[in-house]
Amino acid sequence: MKLDQKDIQILKLLQNNARLSNKEVAAELDIAPSTCHERLKRLTREGFFRAFNANLNLKKLDINVQVMVSVRLNKHEREVVNSFIKRTRTLKGVIKFYHMAGDTDFMIHIGVKDSEDLRSFILDKLANFSYIDHIETAMIFYDECVCNLSIFESEVLE
Amino acid sequence: MKLDQKDIQILKLLQNNARLSNKEVAAELDIAPSTCHERLKRLTREGFFRAFNANLNLKKLDINVQVMVSVRLNKHEREVVNSFIKRTRTLKGVIKFYHMAGDTDFMIHIGVKDSEDLRSFILDKLANFSYIDHIETAMIFYDECVCNLSIFESEVLE
DNA sequence: ACAAGTTCACGAACAAAATTCATTATATTT
C-alpha cells in the first residue's frame, strides 16, 4: 500500500490534532472534502491509526505528581512477563506503559495526586507482584507529546 | 470550577477515543447532545485538554525501531537546559519528550526506520550538543497509551 | 503512440451531526 504526500500530511495533521474535522483537513491539504474523506477512510481501514487520545491537563484534575517507574523482574518467562503486564497496565494512574529490552524491563509513566498516592501505588500495587527484582522511581518535571514523524517530506511509502 | 461525574466521564471517553462525536459521547452518558455539547465546550474553554493526538501505527510507516534515550547534561543552568529542550524536541523521530528530576535529565522516546537512523540520530543530532555528560539508549519492545485516569469514580473536583 | 483500462479527484445531493437558543426543569440561596 502506497502513501503519497497528501496521506502523510493527513497523518501528521491528525497526529497533532486528532479532532480536526474532515473539512479542516481538506482545507489544509487544499483538496476537496470528499477526496479527503476517501483518503481518511482508506487510512483508517488500512490500520494506520492505533488510537486517538486526548491529552488531559492533569493539574486541573488534581494530578500533581508524575513519575517514571522503572521495573526489573527477576524472571523473564513469557508467562511471568505477560502476567505483570496484564496486572499493571490497568492500574489507576498508569498513563503510558513501555516494555523494554535491556536492564529495565518496564517503564511506566504514572500520574497521581500526591506523594502519598505514589507511595501507595508502588508499595501496595506494584511491589507485591511476586517477581519484582528492582523498582526505581524518577520524577517527571514536564512531559510533552511531540510527534515529529520521522518521514522525509519527499519520501513515499509503498 | 467543579467537575461532576458526567464531566469526568467525558474526559475519560475522549482520552481513549478523541475522535468520538459529540453525539456518541452524549449517547454514552445518556444525556441530550445539546447538554453534552455545552459541557464539552466548557471543558475545552477551561483548558482541560492539552492536545488531541493520533497514535499512529509506526510499523506501517516503516518506523521499526523505537528507543528511549536517556540524557544527562553536565550543566544544569536554565539556559543550557532550555537550549537543549528547544533544540532536541523538534528533531525528526522524537515522539515523546520527558524532562526529569534526578540522575537522568531527559528521557526521549524516539522512533526511526532502523538502527542506522538511530545511530545518526544519536551521533549527529544529540551528541553534538555541548553539554552532554551521558547518553543511554534502551530499546522499546512495545509501548502503549493506557490513560487510566487516577480519579475515583465517586470523586468530584472543584 | 495509442487505446483500453485503472485510479483518482471532484461537486452535487442527501443524510447526519453540530450548534444555538428559547423554554422547562432542577438546585441553591435567603
Add this chain to the structure above:
DNA sequence: AAATATAATGAATTTTGTTCGTGAACTTGT
C-alpha cells in the same frame, strides 16, 4: 417557600459528513 441561579431539553438552523455519478489524469500493453 419564594427568588434566584444553574443545568437540561428539544426544536430550528447551520454546518459537516457521506455517497456516488462523472470526468480528468495517469498506466499498461500492444
